[in-house]
Amino acid sequence: MGKRSSGAPTLSDVAALAGVSPATASKALNGRGEVAAATRTRVLDAAEKLAFQPNALARSLVSGNSSTIGLLTSDSGGRFSIPVLLGAENALGDNQISVLLADARGDVIRERHYVRTLLAQQVAGLIVVGESSNRRASIGRDLAVPVVYAYAESTDPQDLSLLPDDRVGARMAVEHLHSVGRRKIAHITGPVDYRATRDRVTGLTEFLQEAGLPLAGREVRYGEWSQRWGRHAAEFVLNDDPDVDAIFCGSDQVAAGVTETLAARGVRVPDDIALVGFDNWEIFSSETSPPLTTVDMNLQRLGATAAQHLFAAIGGEKITGVQHLPCRLVIRDSSGGR
Amino acid sequence: MGKRSSGAPTLSDVAALAGVSPATASKALNGRGEVAAATRTRVLDAAEKLAFQPNALARSLVSGNSSTIGLLTSDSGGRFSIPVLLGAENALGDNQISVLLADARGDVIRERHYVRTLLAQQVAGLIVVGESSNRRASIGRDLAVPVVYAYAESTDPQDLSLLPDDRVGARMAVEHLHSVGRRKIAHITGPVDYRATRDRVTGLTEFLQEAGLPLAGREVRYGEWSQRWGRHAAEFVLNDDPDVDAIFCGSDQVAAGVTETLAARGVRVPDDIALVGFDNWEIFSSETSPPLTTVDMNLQRLGATAAQHLFAAIGGEKITGVQHLPCRLVIRDSSGGR
DNA sequence: TTGTACGCGTTATCAT
DNA sequence: ATGATAACGCGTACAA
Numbered sequence: 095m096g097k098r099s100s101g102a103p104t105l106s107d108v109a110a111l112a113g114v115s116p117a118t119a120s121k122a123l124n125g126r127g128e129v130a131a132a133t134r135t136r137v138l139d140a141a142e143k144l145a146f147q148p149n150a151l152a153r154s155l156v157s158g159n160s161s162t163i164g165l166l167t168s169d170s171g172g173r174f175s176i177p178v179l180l181g182a183e184n185a186l187g188d189n190q191i192s193v194l195l196a197d198a199r200g201d202v203i204r205e206r207h208y209v210r211t212l213l214a215q216q217v218a219g220l221i222v223v224g225e226s227s228n229r230r231a232s233i234g235r236d237l238a239v240p241v242v243y244a245y246a247e248s249t250d251p252q253d254l255s256l257l258p259d260d261r262v263g264a265r266m267a268v269e270h271l272h273s274v275g276r277r278k279i280a281h282i283t284g285p286v287d288y289r290a291t292r293d294r295v296t297g298l299t300e301f302l303q304e305a306g307l308p309l310a311g312r313e314v315r316y317g318e319w320s321q322r323w324g325r326h327a328a329e330f331v332l333n334d335d336p337d338v339d340a341i342f343c344g345s346d347q348v349a350a351g352v353t354e355t356l357a358a359r360g361v362r363v364p365d366d367i368a369l370v371g372f373d374n375w376e377i378f379s380s381e382t383s384p385p386l387t388t389v390d391m392n393l394q395r396l397g398a399t400a401a402q403h404l405f406a407a408i409g410g411e412k413i414t415g416v417q418h419l420p421c422r423l424v425i426r427d428s429s430g431g432r
Numbered sequence: 433m434g435k436r437s438s439g440a441p442t443l444s445d446v447a448a449l450a451g452v453s454p455a456t457a458s459k460a461l462n463g464r465g466e467v468a469a470a471t472r473t474r475v476l477d478a479a480e481k482l483a484f485q486p487n488a489l490a491r492s493l494v495s496g497n498s499s500t501i502g503l504l505t506s507d508s509g510g511r512f513s514i515p516v517l518l519g520a521e522n523a524l525g526d527n528q529i530s531v532l533l534a535d536a537r538g539d540v541i542r543e544r545h546y547v548r549t550l551l552a553q554q555v556a557g558l559i560v561v562g563e564s565s566n567r568r569a570s571i572g573r574d575l576a577v578p579v580v581y582a583y584a585e586s587t588d589p590q591d592l593s594l595l596p597d598d599r600v601g602a603r604m605a606v607e608h609l610h611s612v613g614r615r616k617i618a619h620i621t622g623p624v625d626y627r628a629t630r631d632r633v634t635g636l637t638e639f640l641q642e643a644g645l646p647l648a649g650r651e652v653r654y655g656e657w658s659q660r661w662g663r664h665a666a667e668f669v670l671n672d673d674p675d676v677d678a679i680f681c682g683s684d685q686v687a688a689g690v691t692e693t694l695a696a697r698g699v700r701v702p703d704d705i706a707l708v709g710f711d712n713w714e715i716f717s718s719e720t721s722p723p724l725t726t727v728d729m730n731l732q733r734l735g736a737t738a739a740q741h742l743f744a745a746i747g748g749e750k751i752t753g754v755q756h757l758p759c760r761l762v763i764r765d766s767s768g769g770r
Numbered sequence: 771t772t773g774t775a776c777g778c779g780t781t782a783t784c785a786t
Numbered sequence: 787a788t789g790a791t792a793a794c795g796c797g798t799a800c801a802a
Contacts, residue, residue: 101576102551104779114787120781127782128787150552151489152779155794160489162532162553170518172510180508180535183572192549194500195533197518199757211530213440214488215500239437321719347715354721358695377509377685377715381659382690442795453773490795494778506783613793638801 103144111140116224117309125211150190154216162192164212165403166233167223168200173244173375174393175223181397185349191218200225209233210211217405221397222246227257228289237262240407244400245393247289247416252415256400258391260290263421264297267342267370269390270423272305274431276340276368281291281326282352284319294372296346317348324351332359339367340429346371347387348430353382364430374424384427391421393405441482450478461486463612488528492554501742502550504571505561506538508746511713512583512731513561519735520559529556537557538563547571547625557742560584561734565595566627578745582738583731585627585754592745592756594738596729598696599627601759602635605727608761612769614678614706618649620665620690621682622657629654631763632710633681648676670697677705678767684709684716684726687766691720702768712762722765729759 108192109119114133121127122137129137152158158418164183167175179193180359186193194212194369198205212220219239224230224246233241243255271279281298284291296312302309311331317323324343331338343349355362363384371379371389374390396419403413425431435673452471458477467475478484480524492498503520507512509617515565517531524531532550538541550558552611557577560582563570570588573581581593609617619636622629633652640647649669655661662681666689683685687709701707701722709717712728734757741751 105781116780117782117790118788121788124781130787133787147548147552149554149776151493151554151777153781153792155487155489155493157795158794165533171513172514176508176510176514176535177534180537182728190549190552192532192534192553194530195503195517196530197514197521198517207779210485211528214485214528215530216487216489301780322721325721347719351719354692356694357692381685381689383660383663393646444795454796455774455798456772459772462797468771471771487795490778491797492778493780494797495793496778758789 102149103146105146105148107144108140108146109136111144112137146297159408160216160218161190162194162215162217163401164194164196164215164217164220165223166196166198166205166208166212166220166274168198168205169223169225170197170199174225177393177396178221178223178244178400179398181394182393182401183397185188185398185401202231209237213238218408221400221404222248226288226290226350227260228287240412242400242403242407244396245357252414254403254413256343256396257416257418258393258396259418259420260289260293260299260391261300261373262418263389263391263423264294264342265301266421266423267372267387268298270300270306270387270429270431271340271342271368271370272301274368274429277307278310278338279307279337279340279342280315280335280338281309281342281344282315282317282324282331282348284317284323286316290331292346298342299355303414311335311341319345319347321347321351321354324353325355326351328352328355332361341367341369343369343371346373346375346382346386349386351390352376353386353428357383363428367431369428371428375396379424380425382428387426387429387431388424389421392419423425440487441484443483443484443486446475446478446484450475453700469568471609473664497746498554498556499528500532500555501554501739502532502534502538502546502553502555502558503532503561504543504550504558505563506536506543507561507563507734508535508537512563514736516561516582516735517733519594519732519737519740520730521735523736523739533593540569543571557747558657558762559563559742561588561739563627563716564596564628566625578742578750580741580745582734584676590752592751594734594741595729595756596628596734596761597756598631599635599638600728600729600756601710601729601761602632602680603639604759604761605623605725606636606639608725608763608767608769609678609680609706609708610639610645612706612767615645615674616648616673617678617680618653618669618676619647619680619682620649620653620655620662620669620686622655622661622686624654629682636680649673649679651674657685657698658682659685659689662686663693664689666690666693670699679707680703681707681709684711684713684720684724687721687724687726688716691724691766695721701766706768707766709766717762717764725764725767726762728762729758730757733742733757
């Protein structure tokens with residue numbers, strides 16, 4: 095047959111079948127230059143018949159710009175990187191752009207290795223996703239391709255970092271509790287060395303002060319991102335402050351634990367205590383009883399925005415600094431808010 | 433400087449700096465052909481100084497074999513694809529192979545699109561990960577590159593599919609319950625139209641028959657993969673068969689729900705009822721109270737095996753059919769087994 | 771031991 | 787409107 099030795103048909107095969115030169119075939123397929131309508135259809139038919147797929151590698155080699163971007167992540171569960179990836183893929187759309195994913199597992203050595211590998215693959219840009227949104231070392235300044243940090247903040251202010259607006263997100267959560275009549279709001283959250291934890295506390299505190307409310311439950315309960323901690327902390331809160339009428343949790347996972355303790359002690363949600371989580375991690379937020387009102391960080395949108403900025407930067411439009419993207423309140427039954 | 437117009441230094445730059453031809457530089461860097469020790473070090477130094485990174489695209493173009501494989505997935509949460517990806521990356525090791533990830537989101541159209549895109553990127557092979565391990569349509573026979581289905585079974589017996597051995601895994605779980613003295617074992621699991629569900633029931637049933645035990649809890653409780661279902665099903669089981677002394681759950685998520693009901697009814701785990709889950713999904717299995725004995729599907733190993741088979745197939749060693757890889761029992765406190 | 775020349779598949783330029 | 791030619795960056799026969 096008209097095929098070459100190793101499988102896939104090439105542009106030359108198509109050209110030969112259509113009885114034209116490779117150059118003309120290229121123009122016809124890409125809609126560039128002047129090609130007679132008749133020849134164009136001949137070429138298109140030939141390509142169709144051979145199931146021709148242009149070799150993206152060769153194309154990139156000549157054009158200089160590759161059709162892939164790199165996604166460098168460190169969250170081994172994919173908790174953040176997958177939504178970001180989906181968002182990026184969405185934004186990339188039919189641009190024929192692919193995503194090269196590398197999981198550095200929080201290891202700096204491996205990370206450097208992957209950066210090199212990705213660059214060797216001629217990625218057009220890099221998105222760096224953190225295992226948390228904490229500040230982290232920049233992967234470097236002069237990388238030949240633009241870099242966007244998504245759900246991660248680079249220590250280098252010359253980099254562009256995209257973060258969810260945890261502060262305002264938390265504020266929305268507490269505002270909501272306030273709007274449904276709660277006045278004794280406690281806060282159970284994760285480790286204090288997470289930027290997200292602190293920002294959420296800030297948003298909470300700001301609102302309480304403006305509303306002239308004290309924090310219930312004696313103090314902010316810092317702990318771990320786990321159901322276990324949620325269960326224990328809820329005990330502490332209830333013991334120290336039986337009048338609490340709402341608990342805002344720093345994550346849905348923690349809220350799931352809180353729910354268990356409330357159920358065990360016969361406390362009704364939301365009648366006795368209203369509950370709001372954070373993350374909209376559906377395996378928790380949709381599965382507690384009752385389902386959880388929570389704050390969605392819009393990670394997909396974050397990923398989409400990252401991809402857009404990457405394109406802008408490739409086009410020369412470089413932006414630096416930290417951008418906070420809005421969160422979204424998802425109201426379910428646990429807050430009695432609907 | 434010695435740099436070219438658009439950034440990255442090329443082999444020619446290195447050669448020029450070392451005062452040799454590109455061909456010699458290539459040999460020196462790749463350790464091929466005869467190169468004088470002195471020249472080699474000169475070339476290596478030059479490469480070092482320029483931070484030279486060979487262009488993987490150009491390299492693949494000439495050698496014909498690309499340095500990337502494609503991972504086509506459909507599990508939007510990354511629940512299965514991430515472990516498989518990590519395992520594959522491990523097996524790939526320092527082979528300088530990268531993974532191009534595409535999430536088709538269960539959409540056949542999108543899937544076909546991504547297959548084309550990945551092939552256009554000249555991937556050396558494809559790993560297909562399912563959203564469940566159910567049988568699914570093959571992505572095609574003559575794809576020019578080998579394909580391995582991991583945590584998915586192709587309908588085409590000419591394809592190679594890698595699955596966890598759910599049947600034996602379930603058997604191990606129940607054997608364990610039996611070995612710690614339980615004789616009234618109930619089973620709460622997910623939808624019956626999951627192959628995994630049915631295989632686990634088969635393993636359970638086989639062992640019970642061999643051991644001469646009836647199934648407790650009246651019948652296999654099919655439902656959903658959710659805590660909600662676990663909570664409800666546990667009520668049914670306890671109401672229908674108060675003597676149950678063990679519950680084997682088809683997933684850790686379901687087991688988490690079961691735990692909640694048991695706690696609410698004052699049933700002690702494992703003293704009154706021993707509990708075993710399935711998946712070793714740590715956000716559940718490590719977080720229930722007490723932590724869950726469960727079956728780990730070794731998804732990372734599955735991914736590693738998939739990558740190895742892919743290499744074998746690229747080397748011409750094609751295998752077909754379905755392979756079941758062993759699961760691993762993880763013993764924690766919920767079964768009282770240690 | 772080293773260098774020259776060519777090809778991988780594609781696109782862009784410039785003749786024709 | 788079409789085609790020959792060069793170029794992208796690299797590896798590799800083959801010649802020197």
